[in-house]
Amino acid sequence: MSITVDVGGSVKGPEVASTHRDVAEPSIAESLQALRKEAGGVTYAEIATRISRLRAERSGGAGGVGGAGFEVSRSTVYDAFRPGRTRLNPDLVVDIVLSLGVDLETAEGWRERCTTARPAVPRPSSRSTSSDSTTKADPAAAPRPASTERAGSVWSGRQRLLLIAATLLAALGVNLVGGELVIWLELPLFLDMIGTAVVAIALGPWYAVAVAIVTQFAAVPLHGNSEGLPFIPVAIVGALIWGYGARRGNLARSLPRFLLLSVVVALACTIVAVPITAAVFEGYSSHVAANSLTDRFQSVGENLVVAVASSNLTASVFDKLIAGFVGLAVGVPLRSRFATRPAAPLAIP
Incomplete structure (x- = not known):
């Protein structure tokens, strides 16, 4: 039985881990950083404010002008840009790129990247099942999907x-x-x-x-x-x-x-x-x-x-x-x- 350790350090069983997809985060993090730079180096706090406002507007303005009830913390946004993450929330990534000026159709492409980009986990053989279950897959050896290998290149x-x-x-x-x-x-x-x-x-x-x-x-x-x-x-x-x-x-x-x-x-x-x-x-x-x-x-x-x-x-x-x-x-x-x-x-x- 595989056990997943969340970013915050809590241990989750297989029934929780199965609801998440592991993301080949370094590629997406680099793309987000490049997009943030092209948008003028928007601060993480400003991105969080824009997302809160966006979510309030999407719900019909129930959260008010300031986005009360839909607040996204600066630390949550910062974590999405941090290399080394093993998981990402696709909805959060979509809202981040929308707040940085990407149109809705392109933003859905980012969602596709989040839900399909996964580091490959080696399939254990019958001889080494017990030993491989305690070994983590090597991220460097994991093939990346073709749709994310070169994505994120920006204009010079x-x-x-x-x-x-x-x-x-x-x-x-x-x-x-x-x-x-x-x-x-x-x-x-x-x-x-x-x-x-x-x-x-x-x-x-x-x-x-x-x-x-x-x-x-x-x-x-x-x-x-x-x-x-x-x-x-x-x-x-x-x-x-x-x-x-x-x-x-x-x-x-x-x-x-x-x-x-x-x-x-x-x-x-x-x-x-x-x-x-x-x-x-x-x-x-x-x-x-x-x-x-x-x-x-x-x-x-x-x-x-x-x-x-x-x-x-x-x-x-x-x-x-x-x-x-x-x-x-x-x-x-x-x-x-x-x-x-x-x-x-x-x-x-």
Whole structure:
């Protein structure tokens, strides 16, 4: 009869040990450490806080904002990163990688690693059954599953820098092209924040703010005027709400949630844009279609401010829904790529 000694030192019989799977921990611990480093060296205490919040949200918020009732201790998180563990809780590992920015689909791959990666225990022969029962299997001689042998390789510093630069430049180009299309085709949209939405999800709110600001300055020579510069606060507000909503609020984990977040972005941008449009441009901007909507609302008796707000909100809702959909479709895969780059594909159930 085999007896398992738990990490805490308690002895458990076979009926308890059979409910756990021994994990080839050094490989997973190294992968977790690499992921933590790529996420900016997040402290174990911060990871524990994020997991507590995540579990509270998953249960419908019953634990409150601070995650009361769902707390995970710092020591529990630290143990998951410590080499030499003989066991790991797959649910804990999944929550750890989610808290470090990995998307849900990739996180399930980590669960698969935890439940399938086991050090091989040599099968005792009939001659040495009694002696082998008191001998531990040699971890160094245990073959590792193919799905975990090379998993956990991450982007080097130079690779990550190049990928970030390429993403920012591509997002800037998308914003500029979208803004020009609106003017050329006289569309009742803006289309100058699609790249901002992508960057907000893939890299975070402040990267998105940088893209939003540079977009407005880069559009000056294209338009031949500086009419877009007063609207920089509008672009900043959208970048921050998208970024924090997606990364801190986990609202990028489903299409309905993120599209709802995009509607909030549209409303916030309108609140900021209307006073600028009314005060600086007397209600009219370089967007011909938006100006036409303003005229229509004024023709039914609305005053200038209300007409500007109505036309801007109408255009902004459709505009931000389009930008949000593209941002979710492109930003989530990019975020996963930034988080970790396995050398061999994980087995996703």
